[in-house]
Amino acid sequence: MTTYRIAEAAELLGVSDDTVRRWIDQGRLSAAQESGRLSVDGAELAALAESLAGSSDSEGLRTSSARNRLPGIVVAVKKDTVMAQVELICGPHRVVSLMSADAADQLGLVPGARATASIKSTNVVVERA
DSSP states (O other), X not given: OOEEEHHHHHHHHTSOXXXXXXXXXXXXXXXXXXXXXXXXXXXXXXXXXXHHHTOSOOTTOOOOSOOEEEEEEEEEEEEOSSEXXXXXXXXXXXXXXXXXXXXXXXXXXXXXXXXXXXXXXXXXXXXOO
């Protein structure tokens, strides 16, 4: 039987650890103590992931056709009147995105902000949770 720790389950579902814990408390997902830590059954996690993928009740999950999603932190934003260059550090990766200055302002992209780089083909889309 495959099991996942809370942090691993959250990463697989694309939600926070707190969301997984809340789902456990609500009975939406069950957990058991394993080596002193809470763990979630892999088959049950897979079933929840399938139900979330097809529902509008995804609580924090974003829908996008981009599958290469890198969560990270904004480390630099260079703007002029029209365009912005946004630099993120996503784990070991440095990702740079060019977007309109208006988009960067609307997303609140400033150094220190959490953001996710969604990469599809030659375009990088930056999102804020």
